Amino acid sequence: MPRKAGRSPEETRRALLDAAGTVIRTRGIAASLDEIAKAAGVSKGGLLYHFPAKDALVRTLAQDLLDTFRTEVHAALDPADTAPGRLTRAYVRASLDTSYDEVAIRQNIALIAQLISIPEIAELARADAERWNADLSADGLPGPLVTLVIAAADGASTAPLWGAGIDVTAARELEQQLLDLTTGTLSTRE
Numbered sequence: 001m002p003r004k005a006g007r008s009p010e011e012t013r014r015a016l017l018d019a020a021g022t023v024i025r026t027r028g029i030a031a032s033l034d035e036i037a038k039a040a041g042v043s044k045g046g047l048l049y050h051f052p053a054k055d056a057l058v059r060t061l062a063q064d065l066l067d068t069f070r071t072e073v074h075a076a077l078d079p080a081d082t083a084p085g086r087l088t089r090a091y092v093r094a095s096l097d098t099s100y101d102e103v104a105i106r107q108n109i110a111l112i113a114q115l116i117s118i119p120e121i122a123e124l125a126r127a128d129a130e131r132w133n134a135d136l137s138a139d140g141l142p143g144p145l146v147t148l149v150i151a152a153a154d155g156a157s158t159a160p161l162w163g164a165g166i167d168v169t170a171a172r173e174l175e176q177q178l179l180d181l182t183t184g185t186l187s188t189r190e
Contacts, residue, residue, distance in 0.1 A: 013050050015040045020061050025111040029058070029118065055120070062121045065112065066128045069094065084140025085182035088149055091136065092182075095153035096175040098168045105160045141182060149178045 019040035
């Protein structure tokens with residue numbers, strides 16, 4: 001029988017992932033499937049249709065977060081930029097994107113902190129980090145420079161977790177300095 005009303009399966013799956021993120025962030029990893037299903041506006045059976053176990057839901061949520069960031073980095077690639085360091089520059093732009101408010105950034109980091117406490121998710125994140133390391137190492141810049149630039153971008157992007165986020169002007173300035181480092185055009189400014 002064809003679907004007559006409501007969300008498509010893809011929309012329901014997205015609603016479940018979004019609800020899982022919200023509930024786990026606020027209630028912790030011990031949040032129940034019932035709580036997640038209710039937050040998504042579906043029955044527990046509907047949730048289990050898409051995710052047969054809580055582990056599958058949590059693993060998919062974590063992978064979705066990792067994939068979303070990778071997509072953001074690739075969206076930040078400058079098509080006109082063909083110089084070494086192109087991916088590194090896109091990583092910096094995505095990491096220091098100021099279009100998100102600090103509350104959303106804190107919420108995302110809080111969710112990641114909940115998820116990373118699960119060994120399987122920590123392994124997933126480690127594998128993703130290894131993939132980033134390989135991709136960035138092949139980007140044509142010296143390794144120590146990539147390490148410095150990525151560490152600075154990552155540190156600045158997680159600063160809101162500690163209540164020490166940088167304002168938009170400072171973030172833009174840091175972004176430009178890091179981009180300039182990757183092109184060898186950084187000048188000292190007074």
